[in-house]
Amino acid sequence: MHPLHLFQYCPRCGSHRFVENNASSKRCEDCGFVYYINPKAAVAAFVMDNRSRLLVCRRAFEPSKGMLDLPGGFTECGETVEEAVARELSEEIGWYPDQMRYMYSFPNIYRYSGFDVHTMDLFFLCKYKGDSGALAAHDDVESCFWLSRDEIHPDRFAFQSVRRAITLLLNDDACWQVD
Structure with a gap:
């Protein structure tokens, strides 16, 4: 399970198109915002x-x-x-x-x-x-x-x-x- 699975919406624009980017981040397909989770x-x-x-x-x-x-x-x-x-x-x-x-x-x-x-x-x-x-x-x-x-x-x-x-x-x- 992705570490950010509970985060369903982009924190910048609110889009529901907030998808897995890699093993430790999600990316908004609408505004391009990338959120990383670091230890x-x-x-x-x-x-x-x-x-x-x-x-x-x-x-x-x-x-x-x-x-x-x-x-x-x-x-x-x-x-x-x-x-x-x-x-x-x-x-x-x-x-x-x-x-x-x-x-x-x-x-x-x-x-x-x-x-x-x-x-x-x-x-x-x-x-x-x-x-x-x-x-x-x-x-x-x-x-x-x-x-x-x-x-x-x-x-x-x-x-x-x-x-x-x-x-x-x-x-x-x-x-x-x-x-």
């Missing part, structure tokens, strides 16, 4: 504590309510991905990271309001040096808790991109070393 940037953080544990969140809302996830979310207009990581961590767990390191990116599909939002999920590693009990769930996080490396099972996470990133993280010994 929306999203971020997620591997928050690791000084005991080599990963902070995991439980989703409070759909999609995938109740499943495991990493803290993160969508970038906002005019915001860098690093700013988005800091904002999302502040909103979801009440913490601003001192530093972060880019790790990986994976495409994903996030179903929202009956529409498939194509995303490019960027994963960052953040080291948390504070009291592990000081972080708490806020915003759209039901709960958050720490898991050791052997307690993490990628298949328990909500999204395919997160499962792929978790799998890479589990196989990266350097990430699990205490600084």
Whole structure:
């Protein structure tokens, strides 16, 4: 199914002759307007504590309510991905990271309001040096808790991109070393 299948009319002239142009765009046969759908940037953080544990969140809302996830979310207009990581961590767990390191990116599909939002999920590693009990769930996080490396099972996470990133993280010994 084309990612723009729900868009039946040209947003410029209102024509119903708004047809598939290629795999990621539609074109109006009347006015020539072409609309592309490109992936929306999203971020997620591997928050690791000084005991080599990963902070995991439980989703409070759909999609995938109740499943495991990493803290993160969508970038906002005019915001860098690093700013988005800091904002999302502040909103979801009440913490601003001192530093972060880019790790990986994976495409994903996030179903929202009956529409498939194509995303490019960027994963960052953040080291948390504070009291592990000081972080708490806020915003759209039901709960958050720490898991050791052997307690993490990628298949328990909500999204395919997160499962792929978790799998890479589990196989990266350097990430699990205490600084």
